[in-house]
Amino acid sequence: MWIKQKKLQKNYRKSQMRLLELIPVFQDVIPTKDLVSGVILISEKYGASKHFCACGCGKLTVLPINDFHKGKNMGWSFTKHKDGTVSFHPSVGNFSGQKPYHAHYY
Numbered sequence: 001m002w003i004k005q006k007k008l009q010k011n012y013r014k015s016q017m018r019l020l021e022l023i024p025v026f027q028d029v030i031p032t033k034d035l036v037s038g039v040i041l042i043s044e045k046y047g048a049s050k051h052f053c054a055c056g057c058g059k060l061t062v063l064p065i066n067d068f069h070k071g072k073n074m075g076w077s078f079t080k081h082k083d084g085t086v087s088f089h090p091s092v093g094n095f096s097g098q099k100p101y102h103a104h105y106y
Contacts, residue, residue, distance in 0.1 A: 019054040024086040035060070042078070042086070049076075054092075063088065 022040040030041045037058075040051035045085050047065040052058055064075030076088045 018056045022054060023053055024084070040086070049073075049078075061092070063092065 019038055021038070023038060024040050024042055026042050026044065028043060030043050030046070030047045035041065035050060035052065037052045040049055041067075042049040044065070044098060049059050049063045049065065066075050068076045076090065076092075078089065079087045081087065098099050
């Protein structure tokens with residue numbers, strides 16, 4: 001795969017499989033297969049993003065992006081930072097899973 005596994009392994013806490021960081025990757029089209037844990041794929045063209053939940057439960061998370069829906073407040077917005085990171089607004093939460101599978105991140 002195009003992302004080295006060692007870089008992804010640094011994003012995990014050793015005691016739990018929760019992610020400390022998601023690496024943003026911008027693509028026109030988000031594939032339905034071959035998604036990688038630790039990566040958030042973002043399609044500005046189609047107004048969506050996909051990633052595996054950061055809590056470690058392995059669930060696929062899809063976030064619609066507001067700008068694509070012409071301000072109808074149907075999803076999330078994001079900010080690109082100079083250091084290459086991305087912040088989503090509002091924050092993302094998964095509170096439905098059994099402990100330790102809870103996550104709240106932005």
